[in-house]
Amino acid sequence: MQKITPFLWFDNNAEEAMNFYVSVFKDASISNVHKMGDKVLTASFTINGQEFMVLNGGPLFKFNESVSFFVNCANQAEVDYLWEKLTADGGQESQCGWLKDKFGLSWQIVPQMLGSTLWGPDKEGSQRAMQAMMQMGKLDVARLQAAYNG
Template identity: 45%
Template structure:
């Protein structure tokens, strides 16, 4: 394992988010939940404080730190999907219950975490040798919320 890992600050939903991701994202498990020691600023003593988890095989830490900082779209996880069916599944799951779509395959889930839900076909289309086709596919992508593989292919072909 590497020495760099994400550390996300939540108001008070770190454990709930970790449990949700453990259900939704393959290869995700919670290792431990640590409660707040006395004197922790902005957190009640004994409340769930740190969550150590493995998110799709990557170590991560979630913190319940109160409302001082908020997650935003400047940081996002990229969720690589095999095909449109997988994009649709993760899109629906992560936007449910208060999540919201953004642009170009990005969304914000109910915890405020930003995700880029990308099909494998996106990289294929964007790396093809026809620059005009790639430009058309890029222009089409910029108009999408959830990415549409067939729409990208049609744009690439000029249809």
């Protein structure tokens, strides 16, 4: 049992959101579903070993960018896949690898190599990579590396 679990408040579409996230991520499964009558009240699911819980809480609270999920992607193919899936059907692209999915939840879709370009030993290269990143929506591994390399 994990000590801290993200708990996501949805406006009566928690089951749809949970099913969507489980369909997007390859290592994902639904753990528990608790209904009140025929409607899901709370449920839990796991993505890559991380448990999440959802609640159908109604329209009282909305997601905003002050909380986001950072996804450490192995390569450009994974960035592209997640970006496409999470922005589909009403999701919104932002900048610097940030997006909102169709439920309004914020995600950071980030290639693993970003750290080595932004915080690498070549300080001028890091500045160039930062400038390149600031111009991007979806992050582009080749462009980031090229900017770092000069």
